[in-house]
Amino acid sequence: MxxxxxxxxxxxxxxxxxxxxxxxxxxxxxxxxxxxxxxxELDLIKIKKKAEEALAFCKSKKMNTDFCVLIDMSLHSGLSRFIIWDFKEQKISNKYLVGHGCGNNSWSSDESKDNPEFSNKDGSHLSALGKYQLGERGRSDWGIHVKYLMHGLEETNNNALKRFIVFHSWNLMSDKEVYPKGSPEGWGCPTISNNAMRELDPIIQKSKKPLLMWIYN
Known part of the structure; x- marks a missing residue:
């Protein structure tokens, strides 16, 4: 038992x-x-509406009507909010992470990843909203040492050249989305990863007409 x-x-x-x-x-x-x-997720309806406006603008200014760059700053910086829009196919051909200005926050931090501020003021260390024409290609001290001057076409961003706001790559930028973390913040330049710039640089160089970069929120 x-x-x-x-x-x-x-x-x-x-x-x-x-x-x-x-x-x-x-x-x-x-x-x-x-x-x-x-x-x-990306708001495709919003993107398509912006793309329609961008195409009309490019036609009126005799800019590139094959593709443009759309940057939606209302999106979290850990998401791919840098969009290459194909006007011919009417779709996103590629997308990347992009950093924005830190303002009074710590340089290279992600403190304003979901609520960035914007300014056209020199010394603000903030990104400026508006339409830009990508200009001359030159040497950068950052990333793969390639930069494009940014000519601000509106009152909200017409100090870009004075502020030394340029389009360049940065070693700290990731190739993949890092959400819920954010992308590192610089002093106002739209920055992408080195590999992203390696992909884009030859495409931009081939453009026979000025290229539109539109930063909005």
Whole structure:
């Protein structure tokens, strides 16, 4: 009788252990689900509307009507908000991360990843909204040492050249989305990863007409 009681106790103990493991496993699974952050998606309707406006603008200014750059600063900086829009195919041909200005925050931090401020003022260390014409290609001290001058075409960004705001790459920028973290913030220049610039640089150089870069929110 004692023998059977002993066997029953062992079986019961083993069953309890297995059940505990299952419960522990479920608890971990649930906590993982809770910790997951749903990544926002691009607003294609908004992008298409901006692309239509961009095409009309490019036609009126005799700029490149094959493609343009759209940067939606209302998106979190850990998301790919630097968009290459193909006017001919009417679709996104590529997208990348892009950094914005840090303002009074720490340089290279991501403190304003989801709520950046903007300014056209010299010394503000903030990015400026508006349409730009990408200008002369030159040597940069950053990234792959390539930069493009940015000619601000509106009152909101017409100090770009004076502020030394240029388009360049940066070693700290990632090739892939880093959300919920943000991209490192500089002093106002739109910065992309080195590999992204390696892809874009030859395409921009081939452009026979000035290229539009539109930064908006």
């Amino acid at each position: 004692k023998f059977f009681y002993l066997i029953f106790s062992v079986i019961l103990f083993s069953s309890c252990q297995n059940e505990s493991k299952k419960l522990a496993g479920n608890t971990v699974s649930e906590s993982e689900k809770i910790s997951e952050v749903k990544k926002p």
